[in-house]
Amino acid sequence: MADKLDSDPSTTQLVTSEKPRRRRRRRRENKEPNKNIFTQKIITPLQKIAAVRRGQRFWLFVGVGLGVSSGAITLGYGVYQIETSITESVEDVLVYARPETLTIEGADGEILQQIGPVSHEKLKIWQIPDTVQQAFIASEDSRFKNHRGVDIQGIIRAAFSNFQAGEVVEGGSTITQQLARIVFLNQERSFTRKFKEMRLAQKIENNFTKQQILERYLNLVYLGSGAYGVADAAWVYFSKPIEDLTISEAATLAGIVPAPSLYSPLENKEAAKKQRDLVLERMAKEELITESQFKNAIASPLTVNPSQPKRFARKAPYFTDYIRQQLPNYLSQEVIQAGGITVETTLNTQWQAAAEKAIENAISYGRWQGYKQASLTAIDPRNGQIKVMVGGNDYENNQYNRVTQAKRQPGSTFKAFVYATAIAAGFSPYRTFTDAPYIVDGYRPENYGDQYSGGQVSMRQAIASSLNVVAVQALVQVGWNPIINIAQRMGIQSELKPTYSLALGAWEVNLLELTNAYATLANEGVYQEAHGISRILDRHGKVIYQAQPDTLQAIDANTTNIMTWMLRGVVTSGTGTPASLGRRPVAGKTGTSDQARDLWFVGYIPQLTAGVWLGNDNNKPTWGASTTAARVWGEFMEEATENMDIESFPDLPRLDGRKGSIEAEPLKPKKAYYQRVAPPEPEPEPQARRTTRRRYARRPSSTTQTATPRPQRTVNRSPVRSQTAAAPKPDPNPVEPVVASPTPEVAPPAPPAPPAARKTE
Numbered sequence: 001m002a003d004k005l006d007s008d009p010s011t012t013q014l015v016t017s018e019k020p021r022r023r024r025r026r027r028r029e030n031k032e033p034n035k036n037i038f039t040q041k042i043i044t045p046l047q048k049i050a051a052v053r054r055g056q057r058f059w060l061f062v063g064v065g066l067g068v069s070s071g072a073i074t075l076g077y078g079v080y081q082i083e084t085s086i087t088e089s090v091e092d093v094l095v096y097a098r099p100e101t102l103t104i105e106g107a108d109g110e111i112l113q114q115i116g117p118v119s120h121e122k123l124k125i126w127q128i129p130d131t132v133q134q135a136f137i138a139s140e141d142s143r144f145k146n147h148r149g150v151d152i153q154g155i156i157r158a159a160f161s162n163f164q165a166g167e168v169v170e171g172g173s174t175i176t177q178q179l180a181r182i183v184f185l186n187q188e189r190s191f192t193r194k195f196k197e198m199r200l201a202q203k204i205e206n207n208f209t210k211q212q213i214l215e216r217y218l219n220l221v222y223l224g225s226g227a228y229g230v231a232d233a234a235w236v237y238f239s240k241p242i243e244d245l246t247i248s249e250a251a252t253l254a255g256i257v258p259a260p261s262l263y264s265p266l267e268n269k270e271a272a273k274k275q276r277d278l279v280l281e282r283m284a285k286e287e288l289i290t291e292s293q294f295k296n297a298i299a300s301p302l303t304v305n306p307s308q309p310k311r312f313a314r315k316a317p318y319f320t321d322y323i324r325q326q327l328p329n330y331l332s333q334e335v336i337q338a339g340g341i342t343v344e345t346t347l348n349t350q351w352q353a354a355a356e357k358a359i360e361n362a363i364s365y366g367r368w369q370g371y372k373q374a375s376l377t378a379i380d381p382r383n384g385q386i387k388v389m390v391g392g393n394d395y396e397n398n399q400y401n402r403v404t405q406a407k408r409q410p411g412s413t414f415k416a417f418v419y420a421t422a423i424a425a426g427f428s429p430y431r432t433f434t435d436a437p438y439i440v441d442g443y444r445p446e447n448y449g450d451q452y453s454g455g456q457v458s459m460r461q462a463i464a465s466s467l468n469v470v471a472v473q474a475l476v477q478v479g480w481n482p483i484i485n486i487a488q489r490m491g492i493q494s495e496l497k498p499t500y501s502l503a504l505g506a507w508e509v510n511l512l513e514l515t516n517a518y519a520t521l522a523n524e525g526v527y528q529e530a531h532g533i534s535r536i537l538d539r540h541g542k543v544i545y546q547a548q549p550d551t552l553q554a555i556d557a558n559t560t561n562i563m564t565w566m567l568r569g570v571v572t573s574g575t576g577t578p579a580s581l582g583r584r585p586v587a588g589k590t591g592t593s594d595q596a597r598d599l600w601f602v603g604y605i606p607q608l609t610a611g612v613w614l615g616n617d618n619n620k621p622t623w624g625a626s627t628t629a630a631r632v633w634g635e636f637m638e639e640a641t642e643n644m645d646i647e648s649f650p651d652l653p654r655l656d657g658r659k660g661s662i663e664a665e666p667l668k669p670k671k672a673y674y675q676r677v678a679p680p681e682p683e684p685e686p687q688a689r690r691t692t693r694r695r696y697a698r699r700p701s702s703t704t705q706t707a708t709p710r711p712q713r714t715v716n717r718s719p720v721r722s723q724t725a726a727a728p729k730p731d732p733n734p735v736e737p738v739v740a741s742p743t744p745e746v747a748p749p750a751p752p753a754p755p756a757a758r759k760t761e
Helices: 002-007 009-017 019-031 037-052 056-085 090-094 130-140 152-165 175-184 191-207 210-220 230-238 247-256 269-285 291-299 317-329 333-338 349-369 411-424 459-465 468-478 480-490 500-504 511-522 557-573 626-640 686-698
Strands: 102-105 111-115 341-345 373-379 386-390 432-434 438-440 456-458 526-528 533-537 543-546 551-553 587-592 598-605 608-615 672-677 723-725 735-737 757-760
Touching: 090 175, 090 191, 090 210, 102 317, 111 317, 130 175, 130 210, 130 247, 130 269, 175 191, 175 210, 210 230, 230 247, 247 269, 247 291, 269 291, 317 333, 317 341, 317 386, 317 533, 333 341, 349 373, 349 386, 349 608, 349 626, 373 511, 373 626, 411 459, 411 468, 411 480, 411 500, 411 511, 411 557, 411 587, 411 598, 432 459, 432 468, 438 468, 456 459, 459 468, 459 557, 468 480, 468 500, 480 500, 480 511, 511 526, 511 557, 511 587, 511 598, 511 608, 557 587, 587 626, 598 626, 608 626
Parallel strands: 102 341
Antiparallel strands: 102 111, 341 533, 373 386, 373 608, 432 456, 438 672, 526 551, 533 543, 587 598, 598 608, 672 735, 723 757
């Protein structure tokens, strides 16, 4: 190149004339020895070449070279960007759960309900038959055991097969890639998604064994018709456990994977059979089954025996609804929607079954007593755990939870709080009141049947016989504010208003809070808030909530021990005798609201407190009795305590010289008085009655002579009914009004009583 330049005349003249200037340039170059060598060695020669090589072919090669280089740079940069965007931890493969999935478990770990696209039954790899494993490997990834996440041979083979068939008949994604897609990605069709899938598959292979990968895949893969995982699919399509699947059935499941909605045998039996046969052919080709097995399997018809996915089955539905309603109190919506949540509850599934059976029996009794609904709940008084919740008997048609949502008048069950407050104020259980018609500021409570002894009755006897007039008198002497305060401290959360009818359960409560308050009595005055959630775990098994309910000494232990002694009398010799459990000590109280609209029994043993309600949702009166509720309670407790040790209640504390733990706030009615009760008519001599019966029995049936009816004393044998207040009624005969001396001080008039708060049991 230098020779050619020198031979050019124009160039020679230029060189000759520029010699002095070149020497000056050399001197400048010597002064700048560090000038860019790259410019001298590379750029300048290229400039010279460019001055000569200006043909089209040259620039074509240059363009191609630069294009390839820039494309490689762009591709490399894109790959780098994708690689750095993979922030997922492959450790999530082992704990993955789909979004918005929730599992609710009983105290023993039994699944009560599953929500969302969750695999109901998760198997270990050794629990999955080899036939099933081989069917999926043959269908989806025949080189599964040989590649490291991405199978280049498989991709080429699939492309060639699809080209030959003119349609997609084989996929190129390995089982590991499919697992990566399930756990981390979506079904988007793009190079970016595919590259991430391949890289994640390689990372999965580097962190887990083939056995672990296959196990997770077979438990997570969607197989159509709501089935997630091979165990669920075996049940959905064939109603059998996975270990009972035939070769043909295993191949059917494997054939569903490419298009679950298309190849489900419940949706398209012909297409499913075609897929099954294709899988069988691949199994035979890979020598995973013998020729004989292949012929028998491919000749067999595709027979299905469908069942509903097990994840749709529910147990204790009223309770699980209650749990779901409680979740937002402990978790944010973002955490709930992320899914993979497991809620460990307090429910005893065996006791729950016993309670549901008892409620079924209660409904059958209701046909003869005029009620159609029943509910039952039970609480461990020592920790507040809800062990049983049956909110009704027909959840499929009515999800109304009568344990937590229905508020009804508790009737005489509320008397426990009246007398507990009196005992806490220092009253003796032997303190007496007059069992006679009692009118206070125009309010006239009535005993059941308007029956009165006219004598003095102790509080212990009054609660056993459920005498309404005594409960109201006790309220007047104690004051309604202390009663309301004690009831709320013990667990009543509903509003209670200061009225005389408060003593008879006029203000509505729900069964859960009433049972919770009785549990405070069973726990010697320590209130433990009723709760149904023990722990909540995220998808990693990490505990994100642990129940630690606050405790409160709502009332002193001596008071509750005295009350338990009094309430035992209700069961041994009072209105609650159907709740007796033989040698096991039981304490409790019956209750009935006006016109028997609500029938109650709430009772306890040291280890368990339970409450029963019977009635109608429309508040229609019944002709039943609270003794029926006590009977239902007893039926449940017989089952629940079958394997439970018998424990005794605490001893009755010393009553002499006992001082109260709270101050009474006696009311000062404007006017309060009793009515005198006329003595009952004398009974005829017993001998005369027997003689009369004999003479009457000997008379021939054809005689026209009639015997004079003997006088009889009315004895109250009717079922116990509620004692809530209604409008005052005229006093019945033979009661003679006698005005008592007015109270010395006058207080403001009491607030009016609510409807139906006078005649209760």
